[in-house]
Amino acid sequence: MSAPALLVPSAPMVRRRKLLAEWNWSGKLGLAVLAILVLVALFAPWLQAHDLGEMSAAGVFQPMSTEHWLGTDYLGRDMLTRLIAGAPYTLGVAFAATVLACGFGALLGLLASVSGGWLDAALSRTLDTLVSIPSKLLALVIIAGFGSSTTLLVATAAVVYTPGCYRIIRSLGVNINAMDYVVVARARGEKRSYIMRREILPNIWGPLLADMGLRFVYALRLLASLSFLGLGVQPPMADWGSLVRENLGALPMGGVSVVAPALAIAVLTIAVNLVIDNLPSARIDGEKG
Amino acid sequence: MNRTILRLIASRIAVGLLSLLAVSIVVFAITSVLPGDAAQEKLGQDATPEALAALRKEMGLDRSAPERYVQWLGGIVRGDPGISPVTGGSVGEMISSRLPASLLLAALTAAFSVPIALALGILCALWRGSKFDRVVSMTSVAVVSVPEFLVATLAVLVFAVHLKWLPALSYTSDTSSFVDLVRSLAMPVVSLGSVIVAQMLRMTRAALIDQLGAPYIEMVRLKGASPARAVLAHALPNAVGPIANAIALSLSYLLGGVIIIEVIFNYPGIAKLMVDAVTQRDMPLVQACAMIFCVAYLVLVTVADVSGIVANPRLRHQ
Numbered sequence: 001m002s003a004p005a006l007l008v009p010s011a012p013m014v015r016r017r018k019l020l021a022e023w024n025w026s027g028k029l030g031l032a033v034l035a036i037l038v039l040v041a042l043f044a045p046w047l048q049a050h051d052l053g054e055m056s057a058a059g060v061f062q063p064m065s066t067e068h069w070l071g072t073d074y075l076g077r078d079m080l081t082r083l084i085a086g087a088p089y090t091l092g093v094a095f096a097a098t099v100l101a102c103g104f105g106a107l108l109g110l111l112a113s114v115s116g117g118w119l120d121a122a123l124s125r126t127l128d129t130l131v132s133i134p135s136k137l138l139a140l141v142i143i144a145g146f147g148s149s150t151t152l153l154v155a156t157a158a159v160v161y162t163p164g165c166y167r168i169i170r171s172l173g174v175n176i177n178a179m180d181y182v183v184v185a186r187a188r189g190e191k192r193s194y195i196m197r198r199e200i201l202p203n204i205w206g207p208l209l210a211d212m213g214l215r216f217v218y219a220l221r222l223l224a225s226l227s228f229l230g231l232g233v234q235p236p237m238a239d240w241g242s243l244v245r246e247n248l249g250a251l252p253m254g255g256v257s258v259v260a261p262a263l264a265i266a267v268l269t270i271a272v273n274l275v276i277d278n279l280p281s282a283r284i285d286g287e288k289g
Numbered sequence: 290m291n292r293t294i295l296r297l298i299a300s301r302i303a304v305g306l307l308s309l310l311a312v313s314i315v316v317f318a319i320t321s322v323l324p325g326d327a328a329q330e331k332l333g334q335d336a337t338p339e340a341l342a343a344l345r346k347e348m349g350l351d352r353s354a355p356e357r358y359v360q361w362l363g364g365i366v367r368g369d370p371g372i373s374p375v376t377g378g379s380v381g382e383m384i385s386s387r388l389p390a391s392l393l394l395a396a397l398t399a400a401f402s403v404p405i406a407l408a409l410g411i412l413c414a415l416w417r418g419s420k421f422d423r424v425v426s427m428t429s430v431a432v433v434s435v436p437e438f439l440v441a442t443l444a445v446l447v448f449a450v451h452l453k454w455l456p457a458l459s460y461t462s463d464t465s466s467f468v469d470l471v472r473s474l475a476m477p478v479v480s481l482g483s484v485i486v487a488q489m490l491r492m493t494r495a496a497l498i499d500q501l502g503a504p505y506i507e508m509v510r511l512k513g514a515s516p517a518r519a520v521l522a523h524a525l526p527n528a529v530g531p532i533a534n535a536i537a538l539s540l541s542y543l544l545g546g547v548i549i550i551e552v553i554f555n556y557p558g559i560a561k562l563m564v565d566a567v568t569q570r571d572m573p574l575v576q577a578c579a580m581i582f583c584v585a586y587l588v589l590v591t592v593a594d595v596s597g598i599v600a601n602p603r604l605r606h607q
Contacts, residue, residue, distance in 0.1 A: 129311040132590075136545045137582050141316055144567040144575040145324045221436045228438045229552055229564050244438060248553070251445055262442050266435045273434045 023278060030274025037268055041087035050078035052085055061250045061257055071256040074247050079257045082243060083264060089239035090268070093150060094219040097157030101219070102212045104158065105165025106204075110196040112166070113173025124170070127163035135160045135222055143231050153232060157219045164218075168211050172204045206279075213276030217269050224265050240265050297598045305591040312583045313362055320572050320579075321361070322354045361576070370577035375566075380573045384559060384581070391551070391558030395543050397478050402485040403536060409486070410493025410532075415520050417498060425490070432487035437549040441480035448479060481543065481550045488542050492535030499531070500524040530600025537593030541586050 023031065040047060050068075054077065062072040070079035108127075112120040130138065142156045176182060182199050190199075226232035227241030238246070243261035250258045345351050349360070364370050370380040413422045432440055448454050500506065501524050509519045551561040563578035565571075 125311075129308065129315055132308040132312050132587060133315065133579075133583055134541070134544050134586050136548055137579055137586075140548070140563065140567050141319050141575065141579050144570055144572065145320045147570070217434060221434075224436045225438060225549055228436070228549065231564070231567060241436070241438075244442065251442060252450065258442065259446070262439050266431070266439055269434050269436075270431060273430070 026274050027278030030271045030278065033267060033271035034275055037087065037271070038091065040084060041091045044084050044088050047084050048081045050081045052077070052081055054078065061247075061253070061255050064256055070260045073243070073257045074249055079247075079260055082238065083240070083261060086239045086243055086261070089150075089233050089237055090220070090224070090241070090265070093153055093233065093239065094157070094216055094223050096154045097161070097219045097223070098212055098216040100154065100158035101161035101215055102165045102208065105162040106169045106201075106208055108162070109166045109169030110173050110200055111192075112170045113177050114192050114196050114200065116177075120170075123166070127166050130159070130163045135218070136225060139222060139226060140231070143226070148226075148231050148234055150233060150237070153223060153226065157222055160222065161215045161218060165208075165211055165215060168207065169204060172207060173200050176200045176203050210276055210279050213272055213279070217272050217276075220265070220269055220272070240268075294598060298595050301591060301594050301598065305587050309584065309587050312587070313365070313580060314358065316576055316579050316583070317358050317361055318354075320576055321357065365577065365580055371573040373566075373571050373574050375569045375571040375574075380577050383562065383574065384577055387557060387559045387562045388581075390556065391547060391560060394474065394477055394481065394551075394556065394558060395547060397474060398481045398485060398543060399540055401478060402482045402489060402539075405482075406486045406489035406536075406539070407493055407532070410490040411497060411520065411525070413490065413494045414497035414501065414524075415517060417501075426494070429487035429491050432483055433491065437480075437484050437546045438553055440483050441550055441553045444480040444483060445476060449476065477550050477554045477556050480553075481546050484546045485539055485542055489535060489539035492539060493532050496528045496531035496535055497524055500528045503527075530597045533596035533600060534593045537589050537596060541589040541593075544582050544586055 060072060060074055060076045062068055062076075064071050068078050068080065070083065073079050073082055108123055112123045133141070138160050139156050142159065143152070146152050177195075177200065182195060185195055185199050223232055223239065224241030224244075227239050228245045230242075230245060233239045233242055235242070240261040244258055244265075247255065247257040247261070250256075342351075349357060361371075368381060370384075372378070373380050373383065376383070409425055413425050416422050497520065501520065503524075506519055506524055509523050510516075514523075547558065548560040548564060550556065551558045552564055555561070559578055559581065563575060563582075566574035566578060
């Protein structure tokens with residue numbers, strides 16, 4: 001992704017009205033699936049046919065049936081209910097972490113690109129250090145130090161993904177910072193915060209949104225993996241990663257209770273990937289090879 | 290090898306060592322300094338100040354953080370990372386008993402994945418846009434974008450449950466006979482390999498396609514060379530650097546993958562050891578395992594960069 005290509009203005013005012021017309025079919029498919037999953041997460045408490053803790057008379061690891069659409073889990077609870085109840089945690093924690101990581105990363109990136117000098121160097125070196133630790137390992141180390149809680153998970157994923165966003169925003173910002181209109185604004189005596197907010201930020205919204213989508217997928221993967229390791233969302237709460245872990249016993253028989261949450265994660269990550277790969281504003285750089 | 294190349298390599302290795310030092314500070318800070326007083330946590334809120342002071346002295350917490358860091362780093366470098374407060378055993382011994390199993394898993398996976406990934410990546414670049422390319426590329430995108438445990442779960446479903454080629458989740462400690470050893474290693478290697486192959490073939494394909502867009506390839510094609518000749522005789526030698534880079538970078542994904550794979554298959558390696566240590570909050574063990582992973586990661590990333598430098602023809606003729 002070459003930086004100058006991303007700077008092509010996307011004429012937001014004209015296009016906003018026919019927003020969906022800009023999307024190709026795989027992008028629309030991704031959007032539709034994502035929208036359904038977000039609705040499920042938002043309305044999860046009202047969508048459950050069974051009581052969350054209710055243990056079915058049918059027994060544990062039941063296959064699909066009309067009573068239990070996705071079978072039952074390792075304690076005989078309705079799997080579909082568990083899956084729906086897990087949606088807010090799966091999507092919510094990853095979303096919160098993404099917003100934090102990108103907000104923080106973008107802020108620091110803008111600050112570094114506008115300030116330059118020692119501030120830029122200090123920020124870049126510090127965040128580069130975090131990048132030299134593999135993401136899963138950094139998350140494990142943080143959880144070892146502080147124990148696991150939902151708040152900490154959000155913070156952990158935010159820390160892990162801030163440097164990536166910072167790098168992208170900084171490199172875009174440095175290019176824009178050298179443009180004539182920024183030089184003019186500076187000569188007018190505008191403050192640093194004004195240049196960050198009014199001169200640079202409006203020009204990097206497109207790449208910033210695409211990057212948020214990417215970080216969201218990463219955060220989803222990381223959090224699902226942590227839950228799978230038993231270090232993520234803690235019982236009695238359960239996200240989809242914990243559901244896979246809990247029902248691993250059904251795996252040798254190919255039980256639906258372990259396949260369903262695993263597929264749910266796959267569907268979610270692939271939907272988000274389809275959306276970001278086909279973002280109209282980010283498609284300018286053409287084929288990625 | 291000329292001086293420019295040697296200087297670049299030396300500076301790249303120096304950067305790697307500096308990063309490692311910085312990483313060790315981060316690891317130590319997160320696990321030992323930032324969480325607060327470990328002695329207080331161990332004894333609870335209503336501990337007497339005397340007991341607290343005694344335990345702090347025993348745990349070495351009465352000294353300043355930089356002092357403790359230097360002592361800890363010295364221990365790690367000497368290969369003596371201390372005593373585990375949970376098991377009471379030597380951390381060094383726990384690690385050295387588990388490390389060979391992980392290295393075996395990683396080496397086997399690499400030995401299988403590298404040739405498969407290279408072959409698939411080159412074929413995809415050769416037949417770009419064909420049905421083969423589209424199927425392989427789509428599959429690899431799907432594999433790369435979902436978490437590793439999902440790939441492992443699906444691999445078990447396909448190879449163990451449906452095809453019944455391999456045993457499912459049974460890691461047998463009975464590895465006396467060769468057949469048992471192969472059977473117990475097969476599923477972990479296949480699952481871990483799937484992730485690595487997907488990553489590596491995508492990077493190989495991208496590196497080759499990048500070369501195929503260059504003007505000299507158009508020239509070769511205009512001269513009448515076949516597509517296969519253009520790829521194998523002209524593009525491939527120029528893509529060796531990027532591909533070596535891709536291999537080393539993809540192998541660094543082994544480190545993330547191995548954490549999941551060892552847990553899912555209950556494989557007695559160092560990643561499983563670390564996850565258990567995190568669950569029990571066994572700090573010296575977590576720190577030592579984390580440093581081993583960071584060293585491996587930085588070595589691979591450095592090798593990736595160095596191979597890029599060595600293979601760059603523009604640097605060779607200066």
